[in-house]
Structures are given as C-alpha cells and as structure tokens.
Amino acid sequence: MKKLISLILVLALTLTLSAAFAESNDHLNEIKSRGVLIVGTEGTWSPYTYHDEEDKLVGFDVEVARLIAEQIGVEVQYSETVWSSIFGSLDAGQIDLVVNEVSYTEERAVKYDFSIPYTFTQRAILIKADNEAIQGLADISGKIASNDPTSSIGQFALDNGAELDPVGEMAQSISEVLNGRADLTINTTVAFADYLKQHPESESLVKIIVVTDPAPTGYVPVLKGDEQLLSAVNEALKKAQDDGTLSELSLKYFGLDITKE
Numbered sequence: 001m002k003k004l005i006s007l008i009l010v011l012a013l014t015l016t017l018s019a020a021f022a023e024s025n026d027h028l029n030e031i032k033s034r035g036v037l038i039v040g041t042e043g044t045w046s047p048y049t050y051h052d053e054e055d056k057l058v059g060f061d062v063e064v065a066r067l068i069a070e071q072i073g074v075e076v077q078y079s080e081t082v083w084s085s086i087f088g089s090l091d092a093g094q095i096d097l098v099v100n101e102v103s104y105t106e107e108r109a110v111k112y113d114f115s116i117p118y119t120f121t122q123r124a125i126l127i128k129a130d131n132e133a134i135q136g137l138a139d140i141s142g143k144i145a146s147n148d149p150t151s152s153i154g155q156f157a158l159d160n161g162a163e164l165d166p167v168g169e170m171a172q173s174i175s176e177v178l179n180g181r182a183d184l185t186i187n188t189t190v191a192f193a194d195y196l197k198q199h200p201e202s203e204s205l206v207k208i209i210v211v212t213d214p215a216p217t218g219y220v221p222v223l224k225g226d227e228q229l230l231s232a233v234n235e236a237l238k239k240a241q242d243d244g245t246l247s248e249l250s251l252k253y254f255g256l257d258i259t260k261e
Helices: 001-023 027-034 060-072 083-091 152-159 170-178 189-198 200-204 227-242 245-254
Strands: 036-041 075-080 112-114 119-121 125-129 144-147 163-166 185-188 206-210 214-217 221-223
Touching: 001 060, 027 036, 027 060, 027 119, 027 227, 036 060, 036 083, 036 152, 036 206, 060 075, 060 245, 075 206, 083 170, 083 221, 125 189, 144 170, 144 185, 152 163, 152 185, 170 185, 170 200, 170 206, 185 189, 189 206, 200 206, 221 227, 227 245
Parallel strands: 036 075, 144 163
Antiparallel strands: 112 221, 119 214, 125 185, 125 206
C-alpha cells in the first residue's frame, strides 16, 4: 500500500513538472503570437537604463533588450519597475524577462535561469573625498552603506560587514554619502564614472576605490524552466557578441568595452 501511495505521489509530481515545463516552453510561442516582448527594467540607472533630456528611455540594457526582441522577431515593450519589485513582476507573469545588469547569485538561481553573461565589470566603493577611514573593502565593516538591500550589490556590502541605509536609486545613494547619512555606497566602476560625467560638480567631493577584479556581472534572468525563451536570449547575445554589436553599444554608453572578460 505504501509503495502504491509513493508511486502515485511520484507520478503526480512528474505530471505537475511536465505540465509546468510544457507551459513555460509555450511562453516563447505566446510572445511571438502577441508580437511583443515585455521587458522589466528600472529606467533610473544610467548608463544602463535611464531617460534622456527628451524623457525617452535609453541606455545600454535598453538596446540589449531590443536586440533580444529582434532575434525573436517581435517588438519590445519596456515595463519600468523599481528594483525591489522587478523579480516580483517576473514571478507574476507581468514581464517576460529582466534586462537590468542583473547579477547571478545562487539564491536567485533557485527560481530563475540565467543567460550567458554579457558584461564584465568591477565593483567600487564611493566615499567622501575627505574620508580617510576607508581605504579598501576590509574597512567597510561596521560602516553604513547606502544601497538597495534587495540588490546583489547591497548583499555584497552586507557580506563585507557593512550596515545598510536602504535606498532605491544610485543618485540617491550618492546623495546619502555626500550628506553624511551614509559612509559609503558600492556600485560598478562604469556606473560611478557615468554619474560623475553627468554631475562634474561632485567629482572633487568624492573618491572611488576599486575593490574587485573584472568579473561577469550582467545576465538576463527568465523563469525557471523557460528553456526556449532562454535559448532565444542566448542566441541574441551570442550573435551580438560575435558580430561586435555589443562592443559598439558598450563604447557608445560607457566609453569602453565591458562586454569581454
């Protein structure tokens, strides 16, 4: 009797998983039928995803998303979402995938599948120019870092002993440092460089300490088991890597090529 019950449970689980995978693999056909790929992105993180002077959504990741949609053969529709809600939108089926310089973590990999990496960057600490107490990563333990607690960078700060002043946008996090409400903020070197390019008045007020070697940082996550969509994403990224399109976009937005390790 116990063997029969166990067999029934295994069969039920197998059917459930098979149905889930079948449903997820219909997702790409659903996207093609509707003619639109819905992409979650912040729209507030220059130069990855932001609004220009005419309030048009632009940025490196905005164009990467467009390349993926073109590979699938559909239009792209952007769903601008605050970072803390972006994975919730993916879970709820409100968006098809996320293109927002998403880092891979083992915790995220439990629920999501990740594309091949398409950017390789370094992380850095930004502090006030007169701050002599922080010379490197080892010095941030016990200090206050202004970062989003739901982001991998926020987790990186926590893992290195910092306490978090929770903020949602990079501009706000830098403001927290300049106003003395936080000791530091962590981000990518290219994001900091772009901020200072846009805010040259802040350049003499801060200093930046690079704390990691170049590493894969940008991936496109999809729901776990969404194999056909993930394959289409990887095809688009690989094609753009091979023909130089990603390098061109990187030079356009960052002034350097961060698409190669």
